[in-house]
Amino acid sequence: MKLGIVGLPNVGKSTLFNAITNAGAESANYPFCTIEPNVGMVAVPDKRLDKLAEMYQPDKFTPATIEFVDIAGLVKGASKGEGLGNKFLSHIREVDAIVHVVRCFESGDIVHVDGSVDPLRDVETINLELIFSDLDIVERRIQKAQKLAKGDRAYAAEAQLLERLKAHLEEGKRASVFPCEPEEKALIDAMGLLSDKPVIYVGNMSEDDFIGDISNNENYQKLCALAQGEGALSLPICAKIEEDIADMSAEDKALFLGELGLEESGLDRLIKVCYELLGLISYLTAGKPEVRAWTIKKGTKAPQAAGKIHTDFERGFIRAEVVAFDDLIAQGSMAACKEKGLVRSEGKEYVMQDGDVVLFRFNV
Numbered sequence: 001m002k003l004g005i006v007g008l009p010n011v012g013k014s015t016l017f018n019a020i021t022n023a024g025a026e027s028a029n030y031p032f033c034t035i036e037p038n039v040g041m042v043a044v045p046d047k048r049l050d051k052l053a054e055m056y057q058p059d060k061f062t063p064a065t066i067e068f069v070d071i072a073g074l075v076k077g078a079s080k081g082e083g084l085g086n087k088f089l090s091h092i093r094e095v096d097a098i099v100h101v102v103r104c105f106e107s108g109d110i111v112h113v114d115g116s117v118d119p120l121r122d123v124e125t126i127n128l129e130l131i132f133s134d135l136d137i138v139e140r141r142i143q144k145a146q147k148l149a150k151g152d153r154a155y156a157a158e159a160q161l162l163e164r165l166k167a168h169l170e171e172g173k174r175a176s177v178f179p180c181e182p183e184e185k186a187l188i189d190a191m192g193l194l195s196d197k198p199v200i201y202v203g204n205m206s207e208d209d210f211i212g213d214i215s216n217n218e219n220y221q222k223l224c225a226l227a228q229g230e231g232a233l234s235l236p237i238c239a240k241i242e243e244d245i246a247d248m249s250a251e252d253k254a255l256f257l258g259e260l261g262l263e264e265s266g267l268d269r270l271i272k273v274c275y276e277l278l279g280l281i282s283y284l285t286a287g288k289p290e291v292r293a294w295t296i297k298k299g300t301k302a303p304q305a306a307g308k309i310h311t312d313f314e315r316g317f318i319r320a321e322v323v324a325f326d327d328l329i330a331q332g333s334m335a336a337c338k339e340k341g342l343v344r345s346e347g348k349e350y351v352m353q354d355g356d357v358v359l360f361r362f363n364v
Contacts, residue, residue: 001272001295002067004095006334008122011102012204012239017070019242020267038070044282045268048325048355049293050285055332060202062292064282066271070096089194091132097198097277099270100126101239104219105206119223123201124172130194131169138166158187164178169195177230199232202270210238211260235273237266279353284325285309286334302350308359316364320346325355 007013021040044064053061070089102119145159161184168178175188175196189197203220214220214236227234241275245253245265257265275281282293283305294308307314327342328334337343352358 001097001274001278001280002069002095003097003099004069004092005099005101006071006092006126007101008103008125009104010199011122011171014070015243016101016202016204016237016239016266017068019239019246020270021068022246039069040070042066042068042267042271044271044293045293046282051329052284052291052357055329056286056288056291058286058288058291060290060292062290064293064295066274068099069262074080089129092130092194092197093192095197097200097274099200099202099274101202101204102223104217104223104236105209106204117219119203120226123223123226127174127195128172131172131174134165134175134193134195136146137193138162138169139206141191142166161187174230196308199227199230199307200270200273200277201232201234203225203234203236204239205236207238207240209261210236210241233273235266235270235276237270239266241264246266273323281352283352283354283356283358285359286328286357296352298354300352301348302346302352302358302360303348305352305358306362309360312364313360313362316362317348318361318363319357321361322346322350323357324353325333325357328357 005013005017015039017040021042042065044066046063049061049063052058069091079131098334100123101124104119106117142162145155145162149156149159159348161180163176165178165188169175175193176199178188180188192324201223203217203223205214205217205220209217209220217236220234220236222236240308241260241262242265243255248256257263279298280295281298282295285292285294295303296305296308302320303314303317306317306320321343322345323334323337327340328337331337331340331342334343
């Protein structure tokens with residue numbers, strides 16, 4: 001999973017990126033501090049994997065990972081080459097989802113590129129640049145479809161669909177909220193439009209607002225309402241707190257967060273929301289050689305899940321020996337689960353469940 005962190009200059013996105021990845025990206029109080037995107041890999045926290053490691057004492061421990069990309073701050077006119085322009089947009093094109101950091105705090109020490117804090121204006125600035133870029137793509141596709149429609153009626157229907165999409169985008173609306181039929185949606189998804197990518201709006205708040213009553217922060221409440229209207233997700237976060245705990249040990253981090261009345265870090269919450277946004281789950285493999293988490297889409301069947309490990313596993317799939325994580329922990333071993341009849345033999349039509357502990361049988 002590859003997530004692009006975007007936002008206007010000086011909203012706290014590089015501070016957040018540094019905190020959650022410990023990558024050391026430059027962060028300063030002026031625009032375009034981030035030019036080339038910084039990339040950081042983050043292990044997905046999974047207490048189930050930790051439990052399995054305690055049980056098996058494996059030689060290798062491999063959690064699932066997420067790749068975060070800190071993309072340069074955007075300004076108006078990027079789609080026309082202003083600021084870092086198309087370089088910014090090309091970096092967004094490569095990610096699976098967008099983490100859009102929006103400033104929801106006031107500060108006289110940190111300059112806002114537009115002179116004031118207004119989350120709705122800031123979101124619109126970036127969304128419009130994505131939409132303008134998409135309009136260029138859609139207009140070119142319309143011209144192509146119209147030419148091909150002279151010899152194939154199917155392209156006439158495509159041209160009509162794209163004309164509707166163009167009108168939708170020209171109203172300043174994201175492609176992700178374009179009303180269409182499933183087969184039409186499939187065609188639009190294949191175009192890779194920037195405004196069609198899943199989005200999490202992250203409201204960067206001051207420490208006082210974040211620890212206090214979040215509902216009192218009007219800026220964040222506006223952001224939540226906007227996200228809900230788009231069918232997107234929103235998440236409050238305090239980049240300053242994440243920065244403070246970045247270098248702490250797990251024990252010190254838990255103690256510090258507990259003193260603030262927080263159960264988990266912003267990173268942990270962000271990862272959970274990302275999994276929800278993209279419809280992802282994890283299945284687990286466990287043994288003395290390795291304990292590992294594998295990320296798949298909800299609804300994935302056993303052979304395709306096996307293919308995540310190796311293509312031979314999918315090609316020669318025979319069956320999956322599956323036990324629920326809770327049953328395995330309760331019984332203490334796979335052998336005990338087999339004695340109790342808790343290990344299931346599943347075939348090619350089995351739909352994987354979050355937390356399945358699996359041994360795949362295959363033959364090639």
